[in-house]
Amino acid sequence: GQQVMQIPQYQHVQEGEDFTTYCNSSTTLSNIQWYKQRPGGHPVFLIQLVKSGEVKKQKRLTFQFGEAKKNSSLHITATQTTDVGTYFCAGHHSGAGSYQLTFGKGTKLSVIP
């Protein structure tokens, strides 16, 4: 099946450092979504990117969608302990019936106070 690769799998940062997670697909995506899952919780939607080269910001979080619509990144500036959790990207692959979302394996972020 179609896959979305996400790296790194784990990231430990000192509070105040920046953090970036990357997603890559071998095929073109219709859109890409990002989710955050706190420890013991369920995934919560953060944002959706649709357009080629799109950049969106939410406070300290910056999301990018590549020009070819095959890759995406999430960057957190000056991490805080509240950023702890696992961040997932998920993409709808282009083509008929873009109803199935393919999730990356996630990046687990630990923030050391």
Place this chain on the structure above:
Amino acid sequence: DGGITQSPKYLFRKEGQNVTLSCEQNLNHDAMYWYRQDPGQGLRLIYYSQIVNDFQKGDIAEGYSVSREKKESFPLTVTSAQKNPTAFYLCASSVRSGTMYNEQFFGPGTRLTVL
């Protein structure tokens, strides 16, 4: 208060028994999904349904069954044929926008342990 509910939160079963996980939504969403989450594996799609009385297999449907008799409900049965059923099960729903679906809303999940 709109949302997705899953029950129970924790479930223990003996090996060889079938078990049904509940998922209900009052968001009036068309599509519903079941995912399985194992440590380090992300979310893997088991089944999804776009409309009442219709559903499709996801990537790991073997050993599972579903029904969609009502728009609000999408129960998942973990059968004895599932070789490694212990996992965290997440139900989600989304609304359609043209030919695509918008963001997915997840329930709190059911943690199934088979002894």
